[in-house]
Amino acid sequence: MELRPGREAVVRVAVATLWSSPEAVRAVDRPALSACTDIPAWVSGLDTDQQVGDCVLSQLLLGERVFLSELRPDGWARVVAVEQPAAKLDPRGYPGWLPADQLAPVDPTVAGNPLVVDATVVDLRATPDGPVVLPGVVVGTRLVPAGPTREGWQPVHVPGHAAPLWLPDGQLAPAPSEQPTAVAALAVAQRLLHVSYVWGGLSAHGIDCSGLVHLAWRRFGVLLPRDADDQAVATTPLPFGAERPGDLYFFARPGRKIHHIGIVTAAPGDHGTRRMLHACYRRRRVVEEPLPAERTATLVGVHRV
Template identity: 65%
Template structure:
């Protein structure tokens, strides 16, 4: 059944991209718009300038819920991403446009079975243990539901839009934690994404932006943070500089402007020198580095989740 305005739906593809408007997409964006999007191919095909196009707002992972708020032309729907808080834009979640083909109203994954989370950069779901591919490119932080006991190293999982379970390599999934993680555990997840390509609005292990890196690392442990850096600052606890510890957050803003960047503290401060792991707009990569002079000049605070 096609998603209808006023009703909830869930993402049925590994990664769905939320756009500013249907007419904002570019010719380079074709692979991300397919009924079965090729997000890795889309990212690989972009040049440095295309990686920061403001037509991309954020991305949603397999199983994420949305509220459909309107219908558009040629198979587009306006939605609110309920799992990505964005209080300044919409109190319900992040608003934007999705391809209707990326959604389903049949959420078999949401109704039963212990919660699991993908704990590798990317995994593939199969029609049977070691069988044909059903969904490729299911990324770190994606939540699934167990559909039974593992068999020969494969675990059955429930997937939105599919009546029958799919099968994942058992080692690629872990139980979704029920206890609050230590910040250093979250940092360890983010560190596994070093050298990942920077993509404005990216929220997957195919390409990611600064606040997406923070949101995805905490999502791996079941903690929901806002999507944008300025909202993340408001949702966390401010610290006195030099009280920060690995896994805390640094926020950056230019004088008189709102927060525009966030990084994850990667080492204890020493002698006024600080280090962070972040998705860097300048290098177009996730990097770990000492704060350069321009970052020091715009550092406005350290926070703890």
Template identity: 70%
Template sequence: MHVEPLTGHRAVVRVAVATLWTSPDAVRPVDAPALGPHADTAAWIAGMDADQQVGDCVLSQLLLGEQVLVTEERTGWARVVAVEQAAAPLDPRGYPGWLPTDQLAPVPDDEPTGPPLVVDTTVTALRATPHGPVRVPGVVLGTRLLPAGPAVDGWRPVHVPGQPAPHWLPEHHVVPLPDRPPAAGEVLGVADRLRDVRYVWGGLSPAGIDCSGLVHLAWRRFGVRLPRDAGAQAAATAPVELGTERVGDLYFFARPGRGVHHVGIVTAPPGEAGRRMLHACYRHRRVVEEQLPPDRTATLIGAHRI
């Protein structure tokens, strides 16, 4: 697809949701819908059984317009660093992994600039014209888009990576990216909209998400870039004394002698009934809000604040 090699340069994701893989060899037959220039994340997740949804071949996901640094190319694949998803223990530049090359576009020399918009609906689609045919389906909450002009009759034109002409989406599906830190309740409100979403290891979309992905995406909606994994999120946030946590803080969990393995968002002040959180739960295989059961409380190592 690309005339010039991408290695050593930045590129941009041109599909709604691109899955970051451990290696090209790790891809399974069931993963076919997530590959190629028209990746369909919802169909991919719907086609997997519960065990396949927690396979170790997926690292993370990247959203439309997200930039990467390409470090290597192999036939049909690019090894990249996802520079907008901090992962210091793995690479100080960002999260490393592999993407299909045809899900990337070169960063243009005349890259558009301006105040960004952010998708504030769970899922939307970009169209060739207002009310016209869909060109990019499955664009998800938290995706940043650059406006290509003022709204027209309730439709907003936006720039799309790899496309010369603007695409359109309903004006009310996007909002200006805030220029202030969000209130904790605002972030929790976004995360709560993902309640009952399936648990998918490495997922970062309303089609499927994991525990740190839920935290990352909820804050990303407001322009706050938290690290991608739970351990790195713990290292990047400020501890508070247990018993003083507030709604919107984060609970972190680890087993004795091991690193952080889970994170959830505090949904109520601690009380006699115990603690509550919203989290993408491996056991329930979905996003739930619940009181911490005893075995979860036994691995609670602290609360942190952003």
């Protein structure tokens, strides 16, 4: 099988980065561009300005489906991330570019009920407790079992690998069959406290504000849109004061579209004080904090998934 435009493909690296164009990448982005990405090394090499560069659009997780629309001779692929709704950009999903060698053709022989990675970060190994083959797989990644567990280890099918890879069974969970609670999604997001802020980031290695919300709910099979303004459209408004942990705060400046989102971590206090967990652009990391005055001034809505 080979990659062909007009067909679906799947991500074969732990975390792939979706770029605005091949020409937009920088020298510092090299660890995110290879066929064996090293996203932690990439994030650690970014300075505070590079963390918010708009060359990064989003990220995709191992096994995530894309529609392949173009293959360039220089090895770049234009794709649509069909599991990341972005109605204002493309009705099919989030469009962008990534290196074609980070993709694999869809294998029609791989089928079954997927398991979801529940560990914040886990490595996939060649054998139970054997050498690491694919490091840095993150929470929310879906993997199809390749057989029964063995001594506490689960074999899984992995795109681009002929033989199954292995990870501890305790770091996986069954794919949910029911709508999760907001508190469960909040608990996933809380595990990412102090993770670096990266514009377009969507992993436990680096993440942005809407990525944190998307990933927390994706862990439970709920595919919210990728961007904050679209997430507001896809969720249910509440009156101020009715919010509870796991609900969402939205922020916008007067006359502008929504630019920021956070997850409610406590019911409002007696004097209207509010707390949230969010990937903070200003502090360049995920924080949990009371809303400062400048945030409260731009708070325009509270919603529930």
